[in-house]
Amino acid sequence: MDAQDLPWVAHWERILQPQPWNLAQLQEELQQTGWCCIAHTQHTQAIGYAIARRLYDELHLLALGTCHNWQRQGVARQLLHGLLQHARNTPTASLLLEVRASNRPALTLYQDMGFQFLYTRKSYYTLPSGSEDAFVLQRELSHATPV
Ligand SMILES: CC(C)(COP(=O)(O)OP(=O)(O)OC[C@H]1O[C@@H](n2cnc3c(N)ncnc32)[C@H](O)[C@@H]1OP(=O)(O)O)[C@@H](O)C(=O)NCCC(=O)NCCS
Numbered sequence: 001m002d003a004q005d006l007p008w009v010a011h012w013e014r015i016l017q018p019q020p021w022n023l024a025q026l027q028e029e030l031q032q033t034g035w036c037c038i039a040h041t042q043h044t045q046a047i048g049y050a051i052a053r054r055l056y057d058e059l060h061l062l063a064l065g066t067c068h069n070w071q072r073q074g075v076a077r078q079l080l081h082g083l084l085q086h087a088r089n090t091p092t093a094s095l096l097l098e099v100r101a102s103n104r105p106a107l108t109l110y111q112d113m114g115f116q117f118l119y120t121r122k123s124y125y126t127l128p129s130g131s132e133d134a135f136v137l138q139r140e141l142s143h144a145t146p147v
Pocket of ligand 1: 011016017048063064065066067070072073074075076077078098099100103104105106108109110112
């Protein structure tokens with residue numbers, strides 16, 4: 001993926017997330033260094049996305065989503081594998097992310113993929129329904145461990 005795909009990502013963020021990344025925020029972030037944006041495609045059509053940014057030796061997952069009709073078919077798992085593979089090819093110690101405390105599908109996915117709970121950020125998300133805590137999760141990357 002590159003900058004041309006960001007309107008598509010922003011569109012799906014609005015559909016999938018209660019506190020979505022908007023296009024301006026995505027474009028602003030993309031001007032920083034260390035970006036990695038990947039899409040999962042089916043017959044050239046994008047059906048899922050992952051966006052991460054490097055900060056020193058850490059890759060930080062900013063957005064992950066699978067279009068509704070394609071959920072529960074292994075798309076997000078493959079996107080995370082892609083990011084972990086990318087991280088492996090560069091000097092990266094860990095992949096870090098925040099997830100809403102009530103986001104059961106995502107928490108199950110991350111737990112399944114070996115992410116460990118680090119700590120809670122209280123009231124991290126501002127949602128129409130009020131605030132919500134974020135769990136900060138980390139997957140350490142050792143070159144000896146398969147992705
Ligand atoms: C979370 C999300 C990205 C998962 O995408 P997906 O492509 O459907 O996930 P996968 O098919 O790769 O699922 C892999 C594993 O995650 C877990 N999982 C995924 N969706 C789940 C659900 N709805 N309920 C329970 N577990 C779920 C399961 O362990 C699953 O493995 P299994 O299907 O073999 O049981 C998707 O639901 C989504 O886009 N949600 C809205 C955006 C979001 O919350 N993003 C995460 C931001 S932190």
